[in-house]
Amino acid sequence: MTAQVATPSPRRPWGLIAASLVAVALAAIPVVHLVVRVVSADPAELAAVFERPRIPMLVGNSVLLATSVTATAVALGVPSAFLLARTRLRWRGLWAVLAALPLAMPSYLAAYGWLAWQPSMKGFWAAWLVLSFVSVPYVTLPVAAALRIGGTGLDDVARTLGRGPLGSFMLGTWPQIRPAVLAGGLLVALYTLSDFGGVALFRFPVLTTAIQQAYSASFSRDEAAVLAVLLVTLALLVVVGEQFARGRAARRIQAAPTAGRRRMTPLGRWAVPGTALLALVPAVAVVVPVAVLVSRVLTAETLREFDPANLASAIGNTVLLSAGGAVVAVALALPIGVLAARHRGRIVRAVESTGYLALGLPGIVVGLSLVFFSLSVVPALYQTALVLAFGYGVLFMPKAIGSIRAATGQVPTSLEDVSRTLGNSRARTWLTVTARLARPGIFAAAMLAAVSAMKELPATLMLRPTGTDTLAVELWQRTDVSAYGAAAPYAVALLLVAAVPAFLLSDARAGREATREAIAPDTRAGREANREVIA
Amino acid sequence: MRAHRGIALATTGLAAALALAGCATDPADEEGALTVYVGRDEELVGPLIERFEEESGIDVEARYAATPELTALLLEEGEQTPAQVFLSQDAGALGALTDAGLAAEIPAELADLIPEGFTSQDGSWIGVTGRARVIAYDGEQLAEDDVPDTVDALTGEEWAGQVAFAPGNASFQSFITALRVLEGEDAAAEWVEGIAANDPELTENNLASLDLVNNGQVQLGLINHYYWFRQAAEVGADEMRAQLKFLPGDPGGIVNVTGAAILEGAADDPDARAFVEFLVSEEAQRYFVEETFEYPLLPGVDAPEGLPAIETLVNPGLDLSDLDSVEESQRLLADNGLI
């Protein structure tokens, strides 16, 4: 009965659309702010920016970095996910946590650690290395989740039809995980486009560094806005490209029913290279930079400045603010994720892609737009923790969309039908059935937003209550005066605090699987059908 | 339902906690606290502000971030800014505030304390400290005599790939302006073209340039002198591989100033005035000399030991007002693909 599920609901879900539009409007604040600034700026000044000989190079570098980092993250993340979800791996739990750990690593911290060890690192290759490895979990986590849901029946059929292991993987499993690969790749590409810390430390000139220069040398917000609009355009291309690819993937999967059985592959002679891959990613992204920074603690003179009370308060602020940000992010992402999971059409596509755009912007641009927004809407709350948490929510809402969309999509609509006919309103059905069953995914979305908020710096600097320091702020204050020794405790603390949501993310994925096993075999068929349509 | 109630409770609790956290750490709401945006490092300025609080009895809420971020923030906030005073790392940022009409006039009796040439001409902001442009060189590969006395030499082949600088940095751009004023547009254009063609190492800031010299990645770095002293304080002066060469009289050796502005909304605020007055007091000036190795701007306070006198660095042909034409300098850098 896929036909029935695939058929669009004849009634537009206006309530949901309205809630999504509100969420999207909030998420679009940075983009709108930029466009307004550019439109009202002096055209001659704008033209001058575009005429600079360096602009094509900057755009080219941004594109080059985003594509190469995304490709690398996919190339490393898909096999990692396969190893975690489909092979008889020893110490799977440990590897799963390690695979999520790079999420906890801010790019600037990873770059900083590498530079402290290898000062000659610079330019494209250095930025590529660090950004790629730091963003691998964005691919590994969703792909591993998709692999745990999908079956290997089609692979088996392909094998009997004479395909090799790789060929049958491409025929059977790849279509099942393709949406997850695309979703992960989208986050990586946008993350790379928006990253400033990593590229700046490696002196690789891209649009974000040029934006920073516009603020720091000319103090020109117009010039920065023009460059940021270029960046948004790139982000838009990425988002639209992903949607296009996802649409095609969805159609293709619908044609090919998935088989429910899942086969675990013994690693055999691949045990050593497989384990090496799983070890490599956290080693490059986390272990090396942290080890270097910690070794600096032991040698630096500034260690004596270390103040445990200050560290404790920074940890407290970081946890509270990022938790607040996660709540806001999930609240904003819920209507969009549900809409995207349950409905199709132009409105849905537009809503979803607008939701993602701000993710391609550097934090300073987003921070300024939120300054403007909060001063015009809630001036009394300006530079309070509430507005900062709200800012985190707006910033990282896009990261929550994908997880919520996937989790909601896995709840069979027939369960909602039953609940409705049993007398429960749409809202109650959503709460007691859909949200209840999608809970692990919603939780994962919150954790992803939280871990991002913990690492956030530029918007924090602008929006935080005066005098409230987060770990990222403390870290920045110390790296900025090149106080390696004083910085290290904060770096380690940030990593440890951010490792908690990263750990929960890996755990939440496993938990989701447990929920899945509890679903009756017959309903699983329905859910599969559901997922296919939405994927 | 328990789950939802749990979530609802957690959310409410969190909101309350956030509100509390906001209140607890935001005494700016209290009457009388002076809000200062500080575009310099907390480690350096924090103790100075504490001294001011002790001596004046005025509570200060200091908000620390980099000068560019705070400038953008102030411009975005406009008249709604909670800040009364902005302490900037760079004169250009103060100029941008003035251009936007956000800076109040500094009372003349304060403005007059700082000699002309080191403060704004119209009293819209006041100079606090000076930092000299210098060449940092790799002490292991070069002797001081090997290092050129003028930046003109840096376009030479022997320095190809050996010079690091931060083209987007405001003080570097001031140097380009000085070059244009002192040596003429054509010569300046020629120099920029030459350096751009000489395979320079472009960095994001002075500190990164210094790090490259310190690590032996390049032989020369164009920086502000006090970065060296800051890093020496961190790792110990004996550990510094980079050494400094001052360039008296050369455009590459000019003095840039840091400064402070009173924001328009605090034009008549006695606390803001008291804070600015403190910044140019003998005590604060001496603090900057001792802690940051910057040049004091208040006459009568001695420059850091071992540094050339500030007067020797100033080129008589250069009037500070000439440095306003930053936009032309930026165009020059942009045309040569440096920014």
Add this chain to the structure above:
Amino acid sequence: MSRLEVRDLTVGYEGGPVLHAVDVEVPHGELLAIVGPSGCGKTTLLRTIAGLLRAQSGEIRIGHRMVTTHGIHLAPEKRRIGWVPQDAALFPHLTVAENVAFGMLAGRGSSRAARRAAKSDEVRRLLDLVDLGPLANRAPGQLSGGQAQRVALARALAAGPELVLLDEPFGALDPMLRADLRASVRELLRAEGVTGILVTHDQAEALSIADHVAVLRGGEVLQLGTPEEVYQVPATPWVAGFVGDAVFLPGVLHGDEVATSIGRLRAVPVTDAAGLAPADGDDVTVLIRPEELRVRPAGSGAAAEAAPDGAAARAACAALEGIVTDVEYTGHDAMLAVSLADGMRLRARVTASGLVPRGTAVRLAVAGAVLAYRPEPA
């Protein structure tokens, strides 16, 4: 009076209407089966009755309550219906008893309330009713498909609905289980006095358990009647072919007889939906059910005399000779494929006692009157 009344119902998606002017009626306490091929709109009809889809126009009345009419759409949660979907759709986070209890909460459903209500006598009664008392604390994942469907039914009944809607509830089950469950569902609905609508693509299922059958094709109801009516007097040749095996022959109507390639047969003309009946001299399509063909071994010489019952002998029958080319043996009876001398192939159903081996020469006769239809437009 009717428990369910659907009048002139039109439902459409963006691509155009899926149901056109559908009229359906089910009396109190009876079971209607909706049959039709895939995509005929039967599930759409069921979902519209449930309120899960909106109608473009038309009316739906459940009991005394108008739930859908022009401009009014009562939300599904207010329609007091029970819904049994194809996949059973048991809530995976609740036990069997909690699933049933969830149905009793009347709009205040929640996991916690379900846990509390799961211990009530009513839940136990419903579980016993579907023979699942001992499985009350199982998780849905531990049930077989048939058990899951029975839980889904108990859950639907728990709300005390006026109407239970079953969307192909037996589709995923194996045949043995299917027949079993079918019977117990019918019994349960009757025992509880609940009106039911069952969607199925299996006509045998529809004929065997329903009080009424609606045949849907292309979004239109071609026929609504008792199983006997639908089988014995199908409204169109297509309906005839859909609800059972059928042999169609072209013919020409002459009074109460029809001339066909197998001779003149006694015929009853059928009036179609537009009120038109074939007239004398019209080309018609003749419907013969395979069980209406009598088969005798050829050369027995005295087929008529040997006829076991007088009715056949009295029938104005045409007799023809042919060869049995295939035998489909099903145990209780068998279907023979017979090739006639002119190359035409007919299918005839015989009881086990009338079974003949492949290759046998046989003589065919038609018992009783056949139906004559105006030919369907191509």
